[in-house]
Amino acid sequence: MHTMFNPKQIALPPAIGRLAELSCNLWYSWNESALALFARIDPKRWDQVQHNPVRLLTEAEPDRLQDLAQDEDFLRHYEEVLSSWEAYRKEPSWFERNYPQHTGNVIAYFSAEFGFHESLPIYSGGLGVLAGDHCKSASDLGLPLVGVGLLYKRGYFTQKIDEHGSQRAEALSYDFAKLPIFPAYLIPPPSGDGEPAEPRELFVDVPLADRQVQVKVWQVQVGRIPVYLLDADLETNSQWDRELTAQLYGGNQDTRIAQEVLLGVGGVRVLRALGLATGAYHINEGHAAFLTLERIREQLDKGLRFHVALEVIRSSTVFTTHTPVPAGHDAFPLQMLEYYFSGLVTSYSQHKQDFLRLGLDVRKQLFNMTYLALNTAAIRNGVSKLHGQVSRDMFREFHGGIDVQEVPIGHVTNGVHLPTWLAPELKELYSRFLPGTWKSNQANADAWKSIGLIPAESLWSVHMELKERMVKIARANLREQRRRNSLPAERIEEVRDYLDPKKLTIGFARRFATYKRANLIFSDLSRLDRLINDPNRPVQFIFAGKAHPADQPGQELIREIYRVSQQDRFRGKIVLLENYDMNLARCLVQGVDVWLNNPRRPYEASGTSGQKAALNGVINFSVLDGWWEEGYDGSNGWAIEGRNEADWESQERENTESIYRVLEQEIVPVYYNQGALPSQWVARMKRSIQTLAPLFNTDRMVMDYVNAAYVPSLKRTQKFVANNYEEATKVADYKRFILDNWHRVKITEVNDNGARSTGSAGEALKEVNATVRFGPVWFKDVAVELIYYKEQEEGWHQVIVEMEPLRHLDDNTVVYRTAVPAHLKHGSYFSLRVHPVSANFARRFELPLVTTW
Numbered sequence: 001m002h003t004m005f006n007p008k009q010i011a012l013p014p015a016i017g018r019l020a021e022l023s024c025n026l027w028y029s030w031n032e033s034a035l036a037l038f039a040r041i042d043p044k045r046w047d048q049v050q051h052n053p054v055r056l057l058t059e060a061e062p063d064r065l066q067d068l069a070q071d072e073d074f075l076r077h078y079e080e081v082l083s084s085w086e087a088y089r090k091e092p093s094w095f096e097r098n099y100p101q102h103t104g105n106v107i108a109y110f111s112a113e114f115g116f117h118e119s120l121p122i123y124s125g126g127l128g129v130l131a132g133d134h135c136k137s138a139s140d141l142g143l144p145l146v147g148v149g150l151l152y153k154r155g156y157f158t159q160k161i162d163e164h165g166s167q168r169a170e171a172l173s174y175d176f177a178k179l180p181i182f183p184a185y186l187i188p189p190p191s192g193d194g195e196p197a198e199p200r201e202l203f204v205d206v207p208l209a210d211r212q213v214q215v216k217v218w219q220v221q222v223g224r225i226p227v228y229l230l231d232a233d234l235e236t237n238s239q240w241d242r243e244l245t246a247q248l249y250g251g252n253q254d255t256r257i258a259q260e261v262l263l264g265v266g267g268v269r270v271l272r273a274l275g276l277a278t279g280a281y282h283i284n285e286g287h288a289a290f291l292t293l294e295r296i297r298e299q300l301d302k303g304l305r306f307h308v309a310l311e312v313i314r315s316s317t318v319f320t321t322h323t324p325v326p327a328g329h330d331a332f333p334l335q336m337l338e339y340y341f342s343g344l345v346t347s348y349s350q351h352k353q354d355f356l357r358l359g360l361d362v363r364k365q366l367f368n369m370t371y372l373a374l375n376t377a378a379i380r381n382g383v384s385k386l387h388g389q390v391s392r393d394m395f396r397e398f399h400g401g402i403d404v405q406e407v408p409i410g411h412v413t414n415g416v417h418l419p420t421w422l423a424p425e426l427k428e429l430y431s432r433f434l435p436g437t438w439k440s441n442q443a444n445a446d447a448w449k450s451i452g453l454i455p456a457e458s459l460w461s462v463h464m465e466l467k468e469r470m471v472k473i474a475r476a477n478l479r480e481q482r483r484r485n486s487l488p489a490e491r492i493e494e495v496r497d498y499l500d501p502k503k504l505t506i507g508f509a510r511r512f513a514t515y516k517r518a519n520l521i522f523s524d525l526s527r528l529d530r531l532i533n534d535p536n537r538p539v540q541f542i543f544a545g546k547a548h549p550a551d552q553p554g555q556e557l558i559r560e561i562y563r564v565s566q567q568d569r570f571r572g573k574i575v576l577l578e579n580y581d582m583n584l585a586r587c588l589v590q591g592v593d594v595w596l597n598n599p600r601r602p603y604e605a606s607g608t609s610g611q612k613a614a615l616n617g618v619i620n621f622s623v624l625d626g627w628w629e630e631g632y633d634g635s636n637g638w639a640i641e642g643r644n645e646a647d648w649e650s651q652e653r654e655n656t657e658s659i660y661r662v663l664e665q666e667i668v669p670v671y672y673n674q675g676a677l678p679s680q681w682v683a684r685m686k687r688s689i690q691t692l693a694p695l696f697n698t699d700r701m702v703m704d705y706v707n708a709a710y711v712p713s714l715k716r717t718q719k720f721v722a723n724n725y726e727e728a729t730k731v732a733d734y735k736r737f738i739l740d741n742w743h744r745v746k747i748t749e750v751n752d753n754g755a756r757s758t759g760s761a762g763e764a765l766k767e768v769n770a771t772v773r774f775g776p777v778w779f780k781d782v783a784v785e786l787i788y789y790k791e792q793e794e795g796w797h798q799v800i801v802e803m804e805p806l807r808h809l810d811d812n813t814v815v816y817r818t819a820v821p822a823h824l825k826h827g828s829y830f831s832l833r834v835h836p837v838s839a840n841f842a843r844r845f846e847l848p849l850v851t852t853w
């Protein structure tokens with residue numbers, strides 16, 4: 001017998017009682033049959049309550065629910081949803097199959113925002129949606145992952161656009177009783193007489209400056225994954241403290257640091273209170289990096305020395321950076337850090353400098369959250385190949401100026417959760433032609449080959465259906481704007497003729513941050529006019545997005561788009577929709593023809609909206625930045641050209657010219673090529689789906705994190721803590737010794753006049769010898785390498801040759817040798833370097849030390 005899970009105590013007729021359980025699991029957000037089931041209860045109300053099933057059920061008329069409990073059709077649908085839910089929960093998972101030895105570990109994923117669905121507004125944009133999609137794929141793949149975040153009473157904000165095109169930010173106050181969340185419960189062990197104890201709601205104290213802030217812990221269930229959200233809005237807290245979880249990215253520096261303390265320090269305390277065996281911690285952007293300070297404190301409390309504690313923490317921490325601009329990283333004055341961590345600083349006053357050094361930006365004398373994360377995470381990554389490079393460049397100095405390619409920051413390219421973003425109609429169509437396992441095999445390119453089998457007419461007709469639906473929703477959005485702004489009746493009514501599903505439709509929707517340059521297409525309005533008003537081949541544009549309430553230039557962009565959209569020549573052909581959220585995002589990425597993205601390169605770390613579009617056969621037209629630099633192959637979309645190394649103004653000019661030219665000469669002609677069925681266009685849609693869907697989904701992304709970050713962290717941590725931290729102590733002491741003595745390691749002589757020989761490929765070689773004096777350092781703890789460059793088809797390519805010890809001299813000096821192509825000369829053609837190595841490092845250059853010659 002299934003025990004009824006009804007944490008919200010929603011009153012329902014027994015025949016449909018498990019709707020309560022379904023309403024409290026975000027699994028509904030990627031299961032269209034579950035969504036359709038809720039919608040059936042009251043379709044109109046469903047849209048009004050932002051597709052929030054808890055609100056729908058708690059506010060439904062009891063009579064209506066009674067009727068449904070006797071409606072056979074509804075009951076059949078209900079049973080069908082329940083059985084797919086049961087099947088989903090029991091599915092043997094990818095993780096269990098591949099890592100059975102790690103199913104008992106817990107991976108904690110910390111993020112300041114999570115975007116699961118429009119019904120739970122605790123996200124602002126791409127970062128949150130990525131975190132939400134990460135959890136969903138973690139559930140699909142069966143990872144033992146838990147999320148940790150904050151629960152914002154007023155969410156982000158609801159955007160209204162007034163009759164002047166100004167953004168109005170409305171802060172709604174959410175009633176947690178009506179959100180799809182519930183209090184996290186602690187089930188205490190049975191009492192002495194065997195009586196089961198009553199579950200208790202979970203509260204945790206977080207030390208903040210001179211006080212303890214109490215937080216209540218809420219739970220969002222995301223399929224199989226629990227996400228714990230902290231809420232400080234409790235009567236026991238001061239008014240200022242209660243406001244800490246009021247708003248996402250609101251307030252000043254003090255609010256921000258205090259929020260981050262709640263997230264990082266509070267989050268760790270929640271995991272402890274729940275008794276979870278957390279073995280790896282993922283910091284999703286610097287906001288959550290304080291979790292490492294709390295974990296170091298725990299180790300100090302156990303009696304570990306600071307540098308050993310740091311190694312233990314580092315071995316189990318993964319950090320993902322998302323911001324390619326130095327100014328985008330949170331940094332706080334040192335006094336502010338001391339103040340908010342006064343408890344920690346007082347208890348461990350002898351380590352105050354050690355703690356501060358972990359985040360210290362020496363030049364600015366600020367405590368930088370990204371530095372903290374880099375210093376405390378063994379595994380670090382950017383979110384696209386290009387962003388990995390940009391990050392290595394940006395943090396080269398931070399790593400002691402080692403060669404940029406050696407900076408130990410890798411990349412895991414972002415993706416999107418396929419079942420969330422792919423239109424149900426397309427899921428059905430793909431299922432008819434792709435192998436039966438395509439969804440669970442989505443990261444396998446072979447599974448997508450059969451996209452080619454879909455008849456062009458079928459793909460096109462589903463696309464047109466989605467486009468028509470999108471146009472209806474866009475008109476309703478505009479109508480509501482105008483009605484609210486009290487425009488005259490005829491101005492409201494004319495919206496009926498806005499946008500034409502037959503026209504080539506270009507979508508641009510994302511946060512209105514200035515680097516995204518939403519107004520680029522307006523640089524030459526006459527040229528735009530000719531494109532839009534071409535009598536035979538017209539084009540139309542849809543814009544949407546929020547600007548941060550403190551971002552005035554971002555809001556000016558919105559006004560500019562609004563003003564252009566109001567010009568007679570563009571009326572109904574350029575539209576600006578309000579309140580961009582996941583609902584509107586879904587509708588646009590499924591319904592337009594082209595997804596335009598023209599950020600200033602390389603400011604778009606990855607971008608994900610274009611990936612959502614690609615899944616749905618919407619073709620990307622984008623600057624080669626972020627993920628598109630990897631995704632674009634010349635035939636699966638279009639690139640906006642411009643010299644990367646040019647200054648901003650030139651880049652802007654070149655990008656703009658490219659946008660117009662590609663639209664005029666390629667996109668428009670291909671779209672309008674053949675009457676009712678643009679077969680060339682559909683062929684490109686297919687190319688786009690086939691080549692991009694298998695790469696840019698979160699199943700692939702989460703598997704990458706598991707293979708390259710989580711499992712190595714779990715393994716390394718187990719090794720580090722075994723035998724009373726033996727390995728961690730060894731590594732910590734080793735690092736300290738090397739750091740203290742590295743200045744004594746010297747290359748004293750290099751000789752390249754050695755013996756000539758012939759290599760295996762018949763090439764002429766010569767021997768190079770190098771003499772290295774090690775001082776107190778053991779020669780086996782050091783790699784001696786020769787580096788030269790070799791010309792290949794793609795350009796010059798670095799070759800690193802490890803040199804071998806040839807003989808030992810007195811005074812701990814060793815002569816090394818290797819053979820290199822005979823034409824190389826020292827200085828201009830090859831160089832030598834020595835750097836410390838250890839089998840216990842998570843990566844080369846874990847110690848940023850290198851001596852060259």
Ligand SMILES: *Cc1c(COP(=O)(O)O)cnc(C)c1O
Pocket residue numbers: 124125126127129509510511580581582585586606607608609610612
């Ligand atoms: C996907 C998504 C984003 C991210 O869009 P980018 O264009 O990649 O910045 C932002 N907001 C919402 C609501 C989204 O769904």
